[in-house]
Structures are given as structure tokens and as C-alpha cells.
Amino acid sequence: MGMFQRDQQIFADAAPLDDSYEPEDIRERDDELEKYQRALQPVIDNRPTSNIFLYGKTGTGKTVATKFMLSHLEADAATYDDVDLSTVWVSCENLSSSYQVAVALVNEIRESQNKEKISTTGYSQQRVFDILYDELDALGGTVILVLDEIDNIGHSDDILYGLPRARSNGYVDEVRPVIIGISNDFKFRENLSPKVKDTLAEKEILFPPYDANQLRSILKPRAEKSFHDGVLADEVVPLCSAFAAQDTGSARQAIRLLREAGELAQANDCESVSEDEVRDAQEELEKNQLYEGMQELTTQGHAVLCALAYHQSLEEVPIRSSDLYERYTKICERLDADSVSERRVRDHLSDMNMLGLISVYEHNEGLSAGRYHEYELDVPLTAVLDVLLSTNRFKDLADIIESTADDNNLLQSDLSDY
DNA sequence: CGTCCACGGGAATACGCGGCGT
DNA sequence: ACGCCGCGTATTCCCGTGGACG
Numbered sequence: 001m002g003m004f005q006r007d008q009q010i011f012a013d014a015a016p017l018d019d020s021y022e023p024e025d026i027r028e029r030d031d032e033l034e035k036y037q038r039a040l041q042p043v044i045d046n047r048p049t050s051n052i053f054l055y056g057k058t059g060t061g062k063t064v065a066t067k068f069m070l071s072h073l074e075a076d077a078a079t080y081d082d083v084d085l086s087t088v089w090v091s092c093e094n095l096s097s098s099y100q101v102a103v104a105l106v107n108e109i110r111e112s113q114n115k116e117k118i119s120t121t122g123y124s125q126q127r128v129f130d131i132l133y134d135e136l137d138a139l140g141g142t143v144i145l146v147l148d149e150i151d152n153i154g155h156s157d158d159i160l161y162g163l164p165r166a167r168s169n170g171y172v173d174e175v176r177p178v179i180i181g182i183s184n185d186f187k188f189r190e191n192l193s194p195k196v197k198d199t200l201a202e203k204e205i206l207f208p209p210y211d212a213n214q215l216r217s218i219l220k221p222r223a224e225k226s227f228h229d230g231v232l233a234d235e236v237v238p239l240c241s242a243f244a245a246q247d248t249g250s251a252r253q254a255i256r257l258l259r260e261a262g263e264l265a266q267a268n269d270c271e272s273v274s275e276d277e278v279r280d281a282q283e284e285l286e287k288n289q290l291y292e293g294m295q296e297l298t299t300q301g302h303a304v305l306c307a308l309a310y311h312q313s314l315e316e317v318p319i320r321s322s323d324l325y326e327r328y329t330k331i332c333e334r335l336d337a338d339s340v341s342e343r344r345v346r347d348h349l350s351d352m353n354m355l356g357l358i359s360v361y362e363h364n365e366g367l368s369a370g371r372y373h374e375y376e377l378d379v380p381l382t383a384v385l386d387v388l389l390s391t392n393r394f395k396d397l398a399d400i401i402e403s404t405a406d407d408n409n410l411l412q413s414d415l416s417d418y
Numbered sequence: 419c420g421t422c423c424a425c426g427g428g429a430a431t432a433c434g435c436g437g438c439g440t
Numbered sequence: 441a442c443g444c445c446g447c448g449t450a451t452t453c454c455c456g457t458g459g460a461c462g
Binding site: 320321322346350362365370373 | 420421424425435436437438
């Protein structure tokens, strides 16, 4: 027997548990789909179509619903000779400005035509918009531009101003652009600049978080397809649903939980998946998220984290930012690295707070001490040290902190509940 | 009601990059 | 080939502010 053997006790076909899986029917979103269909109907009727914006947290079915609607729309449009429809899909996940979105749109169109892509930097914004208008005009007909995770562009929303008015401004005349914006942020519309808000005619569809019952109904068919019969204990799907509903109401989270539970069972050579695996999976996923959050910090972020870990190991927490800053500068000196301003460190701390890595306690003691914050780690010290040890720069320091913490017997207690 | 102090928003600046015009 | 320009990212600089205290 080789080292790797195929183990098919648990999974029959794990594809339905993959992020990229597209189910043939969308469950628990009847109202939203009906609205969606009505909003897209004008495309088939060759009437002007308004822009459509979908709002809802991650994992509430926005993207899947859009893929579903568009594939039907494309298929149906093809049966009418006089309907000329193309769609362009851009994920704005890593795009933080209108400029980058415009470049991405151009390149997406060019890629589908095997034309050469343009550079992501160097042009003026207007220039990129002009190129985009040319490409759109060349496509002609109705072009649906899907901007997934559009809230990433923040306040840089020029593209939402330019595209809808391209036709009336005479930049294009062969094409009717329709924007489908998908936003994780309910407040995205409020934060748009006034001129965009006024001109962006749009239909809004809200995707609320799923409750536990809905998640169960979404999970069930996927579970049946991906696991062998009788492998899943009855309580597994309801428990995954309950965990995810409690936390975020995200179908993606529920599905990941189910897959992770299955993978754990498989790794442990279990014949079935039970409640225990789901609980372990939940812990495992949470832990991974924190690790990833820490690993993706910049060197400066790591230095700040390191300073906090240092004080944590001495049990000098929670600690005021001014004291933490002193430690931080010493650490930078020692590493022969540049240090940044106190203001900037506050930004890093606030980022880390967002990621759930640290806790912040606000104080206001008026005349005696004014306003200040105190910080402490919200993740086990061992986890922080693991990450720091794995980076070349902080390896030595992390070693020292580890031994300090060891002297204070801080690590044992951490390990037991970690 | 004035005072205190870090917080945090926002403008200004530094720097690097790649395309463009000459 | 060269310097310039507009862009993104990270940072610094400036300053108004919350709100308990006295």
C-alpha cells in the first residue's frame, strides 16, 4: 500500500460543497428572484433597463442568484434574433478604485476576444474610461456589467457616474450599458457621492441573512449529493445550519462547516460524521481565520502585534497605546526597521481590532486622564507567537517572548483551551 | 462650563510604478 | 532614451472632538 490511498468512506462527490459550485435551483430566495427577473425583463423586450443593485452580507446568495439569472437570460436572449446581449463579470474583491474597476472591465472584455490587455497603471483615469467606452461600443446591444463586491471601491465611485451617462453624453451610441452592482455593505449607497446618488437610477434587491431553517433547506440537497448514504448523523446538517445562522447567516459558512466536518471525519478514519466533528470544524475554521488575518498583516502590523504580545507575556495588559508605542519603537530599533508615527500605530491597532485579534477598552477619566484606549490580545498568545516565529524578521524576538511567557506559565493555560 | 488627552477623520506628502510624448 | 504625469499605497501632519471630571 502506498502512502496515499483513496478514501471514499465519507464523501461521494465533494463538488457541491465547493465555493464555485452552482446549484441548478436556488432555494429560499423566491421573492428576490422574482424581483430580479422583473428587473431584467426589459432586456428581452428591448426596452431601457435600469441598473440593479443587490445588497446583502456575504453568503446570502447574491452572486449565485446573479449567475443563475444571467445564464437563463443569456439562453432566452439567444432565442430572439433582435436581442443582442453580452455580459461582463468583474469581481472587485481586489480593486479599490473606479480606475482599477475600469481597467478590469476593459481587460475582461479584451480577454474574451483574445485581444491584448492593457496595463493596470500608467494611464489617466479619463483615458481608461475612453478605452472602456470604445470596447463597449464595439460590443453593441445591451451589455450587462456585473460588478461583484462593488463596495470595495469605497468613495471612488466615478465609474458609477460615468457608465450610466455614457450614452446621454455621447461617449457611446451603439450600446446600452446596464450595471448590476453586488454589495456586501448595506450602507454602500448612502456613502456614494451626491452626484452619483442622484443620477444612478437603480432597482435595489435586498438579500437578508438566512435563518437556521433556510440554511437547513439549502444544505440538505448538497449534503445528500456530496456524502455517501447514512454517513451523516441526523443532527449534522441542523447543527451546521444553527452555527452559521447564529454567527453570520451565511450559506457559505454553513457549507464550509459541513465540508470541514466531513474532512475531519475522513482524516480521523471515522465511518460517519457526527456532532463532534461539526464542533471541531467550527473551532478549526475560526482558528484558521485568525491565523490568516495575522499572517496577512504588514511588517508594521506584525511589529505592533509583537509589542502587544511582549506585554501580554509579562501580564502587563491591558496596556495604554502610549506605553505600547514605546515598546513598539524599541522593537523596531532592535529589528533595524523603520518605525511609524503614533497615529499610524493607532490605525494598525484599529485594523487588528476589526480582525478580532485584539480587544480595545475605552476610557474617559475627564480632567485627571482624559480619553484613552487600552489593548490586549483577543487570541491565545501561542497563536500570535506561532505566526511571528514563522516570519524571519520576528523569529528571534518571538523566541524571547515565548520563554518569558513560559516562565510565567502563561503558555500551559493557553494550550489547554486551545 | 472649562479642561484634559488620546482618538480618529481628513488633507497633505512621500514614493514607486508604468505608460506616454518628445 | 528620458523626464513627466497620473495612479495606488502607506504614511505623516493637523486638528476638532467626546465626555467625565472638577
